[in-house]
Structures are given as structure tokens and as C-alpha cells.
Amino acid sequence: MPVEERVATRGRLWQECGGPRGGGWAGLCSWNGPGGRRSRRKGRVCFWPARPGRREDSPSGGQSGRPVTVAAGGCGFLGEHVVRMLLQREPRLCELRIFDLHLGPWLDELKTGPVRVTAIQGDVTQAHEVAAAVAGTHVVIHTAGLVDVFGKASPETIHEVNVQGTQNVIEACVQTGTQFLVYTSSMEVVGPNVKGHPFYRGNEDTPYEAVHRHPYPCSKALAERLVLEANGRKVRGGLPLVTCALRPTGIYGEGHQIMRDFYHQGLRLGGRLFRAIPASVEHGRVYVGNVAWMHVLVARELEQRAALMGGQVYFCYDKSPYKSYEDFNMEFLRPCGLRLVGTRPLLPYWLLVFLAALNALLQWLLRPLLLYAPLLNPYTLAVANTTFTVSTNKAQRHFGYEPLFSWEDSRTRTIRWVQGVESSSQ
Ligand SMILES: NC(=O)c1ccc[n+]([C@@H]2O[C@H](COP(=O)([O-])OP(=O)(O)OC[C@H]3O[C@@H](n4cnc5c(N)ncnc54)[C@H](O)[C@@H]3O)[C@@H](O)[C@H]2O)c1
């Protein structure tokens, strides 16, 4: 085991994993280092030891000193960037707890820094696990979620993780006295709606008929509402909970699984991808580093600007160009040797609709035997084929957000990452 594991329980340190089951601390101790397999031993928290002279957990959750932060979902695509950004750009941080169902091997790198990093394997659907992880913290950044628009998970599971999980996070804050909650929502809370209405460079106040049927956007909309309604609730100790929700558009950047899938698909097709969506359909995209930066800034500013920011929603935006989903992906895939065939869609739209419906039917028919979850289904086709872009400066006005990464930087970093994917798969 490459890192020392200890169990922290209510401010005490135990020399080895062995804390009370189901009592104060939950989570699953799961650290076996890079390439190692996870062990799923309930009731364990692993962290890297505090340096000599470093403050141990304070019962006031750092409010008397520097904040202790929980990044729920901290091992996901966005979560990893949030974690790294917190460690790089939040000098007041003294402890960072990373709570996730699956802990990643990269956590091992974080052990050498000045911040005490605690990795907690846990499930947001388990209220006691969430409460144990949140207890004694100053702010929770809740990026954990089940992102599934391909029919891999059941609607019930999506609801349980995204809605009940978020309710558990809120209740944990209330019960344990954590006053600040930043929630990762989604553009999908607004749209595209089932009617395919365009949302053209809209902002947080642009009227739009937000009507959803798919379990994922439904769950994000419900969860966002819970978070916003919880703003102002009294937490343990009597102070008001301050919440806000960030709504990224389609996130891209290092670690983006769908980009990787398109890249591999292009390689399989002899270096070509075939245009399916008209170039005129704009799809909002935002670089993951800028989304992470917005989360860090909100977590930092929420205390000082509680009256202004509490209960607010913010689209996540940067200077990424407005393009169709496919043309945007080509900004990264073209320099990696792929080309997009066709200036117009190669298949008529009715045929795509038919193929998407066929995929949905096949998924349903095959479900008892295997999981068939292709990229194209009626929902993903509708999202890709409906203009949805944002143009706003609300985050800049409310908490001084400016993108940390220019479009050129974001593009270069993403290309470098795709090139790395290429070499690692050879
Ligand atoms: N990827 C996008 O384009 C995008 C756009 C807008 C909003 N979002 C939102 O951003 C958040 C992060 O998305 P992502 O793309 O990084 O997804 P991801 O799947 O890479 O990350 C989600 C993380 O949550 C964790 N998680 C899932 N179920 C959990 C559970 N029951 N308990 C604890 N942890 C659990 C996963 O293990 C994973 O590490 C999600 O809430 C998503 O809705 C994503």
C-alpha cells in the first residue's frame, strides 16, 4: 500500500483502518495505489497524514481557521479537475475530503502536498455515509452524479443518485452544521426541451419552456430545485445554509470520455467521422478547467457574498467558440489526424430519427440479454440537433469570474490529451 492509511474519527486519528462500522465514519477504504484493485471495506476513511504542526479537524469545520472542503464526486471527469484546482488555487484550504463511489489511482499523487487529503469511498445514496463525510466541513462541492443519457442505468437509479443523493447532501449539511453548498447542475435543467426549441445565446433569465421527459435532465432539474429551495435553511448551530447551482453546458477537456469514444470511432473508420448534424446547429461547450475554476471561486466567495449569491444559478461559460457538436469536436480531433466527411449531413434527418428509434427498440429488446447502449438514441439526437448556447456575464458580475483558460489554452490542452489517449492505446 503506497500511502499510509489512517482512520479519522471525530478529530482523532487511528493508526490503521479499523474505525467504527456505521458509527461516526462511513465510506469505504479503497486505496491500493496506481493500477491496484479497490477493496470495498465499509466504514473506512483513508487519508494522508497531516504534516507535523498542521491543524487537525476542528469541530467548527475550519470556520475558525481555514476551510475544510468536501468534493463529492471528486474522482469523476469534472470532480478530478475541481480537486486539482482546489489544491492549486485555494491557499486557505487545510483539508480536502474527496468522497466518491470509486476512488481513482491518481489520488496517490496528492499525498505530498501541504493540504491534508482524505479519500472517502462512499455512496451519496447512503445518508449516513454522506453525513459522516460532511461532518466538520466548511463547504461542500457536490459534483457527484449519474450522468447517463444512453440508457445504461434505470430511471430509478438515476433518480436515486441524482435526486436522493442531493437531498442527502443537503440534509448532511443541515445536520452537521456545514453552511455552504455548491451544486453542479447542468444546462439540461433548462434544455434542450422535448419540443426541440432553440436556446440561442441565452442567459440565466432568458425565458424558455423547460419540459423534460428523459430521466437524466428530470433528475438534474429536481435536484437543482432541492438545492435552491434549501438556501436559507438553518443548519446545526443556527446559521443559514447558503447554496448555489452551476449549470455547465457540454463540458470538454482532459478526461472527457465521449471525446475519447469519438476519437476511437474515427480511428476504426479509417480516420474519418461522418457528419450527421447540420453545421448551423450550435451546441454550447465549456472547458473543464474553467468549470472547475468557477466551482472553486463560488466555494470561496459564497461566504462573503451570501446575500447576493445564495439561491442563485449560474451558467458555466468561457470563450469556447459557438459551433455544432461535431464541428467543435473536430477542433481537437482534426489535429489528431481525423477528418469530418461532408459539409452537410450525409444521412437525411428522418433516417437518423429512424436509426435512433431502432437503437432504442434494440436496447429494450436486448435488455434481458445484454446492455446495448449506443451513442445515438432519440434523446441524444434531439440534444445534438437543437441549438443550445449561452451568452452571459452573471458569474462575472456576481463573483468576479473570468475564465482561467483562454480558448487557445483549452484547445491545446485538450488536443494534447487526445494525442496522449492515442499513444496510450497503441
Ligand atoms: N459532463 C458534462 O458535459 C456535464 C455537463 C453539465 C453538467 N454535468 C454534471 O457534472 C457532474 C459531474 O459530471 P462528470 O461528467 O464529471 O461525470 P462523471 O461520471 O465523470 O463523474 C461523476 C462522479 O460521481 C461519482 N458518483 C456516481 N454515483 C455516485 C454515488 N452514488 N455516490 C458517490 N459518488 C458517485 C462517480 O463515481 C464519478 O466519479 C454531474 O453532476 C453532471 O450532471 C456534466
Ligand SMILES: C[C@@H](CO)CCC[C@@H](C)[C@H]1CC[C@H]2[C@@H]3[C@H](O)C=C4C[C@@H](O)CC[C@]4(C)[C@H]3CC[C@]12C
Ligand atoms: C448524433 C450523433 C452524431 O455524431 C452525435 C451524438 C452526440 C451526443 C452523444 C452528445 C451531443 C450533446 C451531448 C450532451 C451535451 O453536451 C450536454 C450534456 C449535459 C450534461 O449534463 C451531461 C452530458 C450531456 C447530456 C451530453 C451527452 C452527450 C451528447 C448528447
